[in-house]
Amino acid sequence: MRSDPADYRFVAPGNLQGVMSLLAEQPGEWLPIAGGTDVMVQYAAGKLNGRNLVSIWNLPELQGVQVLAEEIRVGAGCTYTEIRKHEIVGREFPLLARAASWTGGIANQNRGTLGGNIVNASPAADSLPALLAYDAELILVSVRGERRVPYGGFHSGYKKMDLAPYELIRAICIPRVSSDYFQYTRKVGARKAQAISKVCVAGLGKLRAGTNGNVIDEVRVALGSVAPIPLRLTELERAVKGRAIDAELLQFAKRNTMAAIQPIDDIRSTAKYRSVVAGNLVAEFFEQLRMPTHSQGTRMCGAPGLVDVLARWNVVDAATAANEILPCCGSRAWAAAMAARRPLAAEADVLATSDEIWHSPSEAEWLEAFRSHPRIGDTGIGDSGKSGARDLDGKTVKAVGWSEQEQRKVADAAALTKLALADGNREYERRFNRIFIVCATGKSPEEILFILNRRLNNDEASELQEAWEQQRQITHIRLRKWLQSQ
Numbered sequence: 001m002r003s004d005p006a007d008y009r010f011v012a013p014g015n016l017q018g019v020m021s022l023l024a025e026q027p028g029e030w031l032p033i034a035g036g037t038d039v040m041v042q043y044a045a046g047k048l049n050g051r052n053l054v055s056i057w058n059l060p061e062l063q064g065v066q067v068l069a070e071e072i073r074v075g076a077g078c079t080y081t082e083i084r085k086h087e088i089v090g091r092e093f094p095l096l097a098r099a100a101s102w103t104g105g106i107a108n109q110n111r112g113t114l115g116g117n118i119v120n121a122s123p124a125a126d127s128l129p130a131l132l133a134y135d136a137e138l139i140l141v142s143v144r145g146e147r148r149v150p151y152g153g154f155h156s157g158y159k160k161m162d163l164a165p166y167e168l169i170r171a172i173c174i175p176r177v178s179s180d181y182f183q184y185t186r187k188v189g190a191r192k193a194q195a196i197s198k199v200c201v202a203g204l205g206k207l208r209a210g211t212n213g214n215v216i217d218e219v220r221v222a223l224g225s226v227a228p229i230p231l232r233l234t235e236l237e238r239a240v241k242g243r244a245i246d247a248e249l250l251q252f253a254k255r256n257t258m259a260a261i262q263p264i265d266d267i268r269s270t271a272k273y274r275s276v277v278a279g280n281l282v283a284e285f286f287e288q289l290r291m292p293t294h295s296q297g298t299r300m301c302g303a304p305g306l307v308d309v310l311a312r313w314n315v316v317d318a319a320t321a322a323n324e325i326l327p328c329c330g331s332r333a334w335a336a337a338m339a340a341r342r343p344l345a346a347e348a349d350v351l352a353t354s355d356e357i358w359h360s361p362s363e364a365e366w367l368e369a370f371r372s373h374p375r376i377g378d379t380g381i382g383d384s385g386k387s388g389a390r391d392l393d394g395k396t397v398k399a400v401g402w403s404e405q406e407q408r409k410v411a412d413a414a415a416l417t418k419l420a421l422a423d424g425n426r427e428y429e430r431r432f433n434r435i436f437i438v439c440a441t442g443k444s445p446e447e448i449l450f451i452l453n454r455r456l457n458n459d460e461a462s463e464l465q466e467a468w469e470q471q472r473q474i475t476h477i478r479l480r481k482w483l484q485s486q
């Protein structure tokens with residue numbers, strides 16, 4: 001830590017009027033702090049400009065998502081967790097919901113706010129391309145009153161924006177017209193989760209019937225991490241209007257994108273990589289837009305199965321949702337908690353939520369999940385009586401099918417290995433009074449036997465912990481399979 005708290009003043013008036021008065025009395029002297037996920041990083045590095053912090057965290061006037069007939073108004077103080085869980089945001093504005101689920105880890109999503117992301121103005125900020133594509137507008141507030149400005153144009157250069165030192169962002173307004181559009185977003189980072197983007201794309205598009213097939217009616221394409229500020233490709237958007245999507249258009253879109261952006265080399269990537277990836281992603285957006293199933297209605301691209309499964313699952317009733325997801329884990333309490341956490345916007349969101357719930361201290365829930373598996377080597381439906389599998393309704397059959405896939409290699413094991421596994425299973429059940437759980441996917445029968453023999457030496461507490469972790473991994477694999485199913 002390179003800053004000393006004694007050098008700073010921190011006040012929390014607790015209402016908008018109090019904050020605005022302070023900002024107006026001494027413009028530029030007070031730095032608003034919302035979730036603090038950017039401010040505290042600068043503070044810790046000793047790079048914070050100014051010494052006076054005024055808290056805007058939890059200001060009632062900056063909270064909540066207001067759903068109006070024409071638009072939604074997302075309070076600038078809304079956290080990513082609130083945004084990614086909001087039903088209307090998930091359904092109508094999946095680009096924003098998905099950006100929220102991509103931003104940092106769960107702790108960061110619980111603190112970081114949309115207003116903070118806009119004002120921090122990182123070129124790599126995840127939510128900004130979505131706001132550009134949605135034609136969002138900002139409500140700015142100060143003692144002088146409110147003004148409303150388009151988000152496109154709010155950022156004019158690196159960390160430069162149309163915000164006076166005495167102003168706050170109060171809300172982000174997003175027009176509710178997007179349900180007619182195909183929606184596409186991709187973030188390319190060093191890892192699937194918890195990585196700052198190398199390139200991020202958000203696109204909306206719709207087609208209309210032309211004389212020789214469908215042509216582009218309208219597209220909106222925005223990119224992050226490829227210029228000092230997030231960019232809308234307005235020239236490309238105009239140029240493709242009315243054109244059919246063919247190989248020539250895809251090449252044109254790629255070239256045009258690469259010419260419009262100004263990527264840089266930095267620690268995360270090279271300008272060349274960013275340029276090629278940005279061109280490819282924009283071409284992919286058009287390619288997906290061309291697909292007949294995407295020609296109308298809100299559809300998200302990426303992994304089409306995932307999007308369809310989640311979109312449907314997010315809106316079915318809670319009991320149906322819990323039943324559907326149950327075979328991924330086997331614990332009814334876990335399934336009900338997952339259903340209660342909807343809407344979930346993306347795979348990363350589903351997996352993180354599953355982990356959070358699975359950390360529940362209830363041993364009974366763990367044991368219920370363990371019991372839902374067939375014994376290693378006993379995967380057939382015919383074995384279900386022995387294996388402890390429950391009633392063979394459609395969902396349980398699905399779990400049995402997954403178990404068969406997971407244990408495929410065990411089915412082909414040499415007779416001696418099978419016998420040794422059966423002996424080991426019996427010994428395990430005698431010692432721990434439950435079946436042996438291992439994430440079998442990708443493991444050879446010999447590896448599983450080795451793990452089984454090793455774990456027979458565990459004491460009860462550490463063995464329960466190992467089984468818990470194995471179940472967590474199995475659940476991840478099954479959730480991914482479920483999301484990819486049609």
Ligand SMILES: Cc1cc2nc3c(=O)[nH]c(=O)nc-3n(C[C@H](O)[C@H](O)[C@H](O)COP(=O)(O)OP(=O)(O)OC[C@H]3O[C@@H](n4cnc5c(N)ncnc54)[C@H](O)[C@@H]3O)c2cc1C
Nearest residue numbers: 034035036037038039104112113115116117119125126169
């Ligand atoms: C570990 C970690 C991982 C991260 N990962 C990502 C990521 O993957 N993607 C991503 O985009 N970002 C990421 N971030 C950055 C950060 O979480 C976001 O930018 C977040 O949205 C900032 O919101 P905040 O409320 O914490 O802002 P704060 O830190 O409180 O404030 C940031 C700036 O915004 C100003 N501000 C805040 N709210 C308002 C308002 N309503 N009106 C006027 N000014 C305001 C503050 O004065 C300050 O200048 C990450 C940060 C961390 C620490």
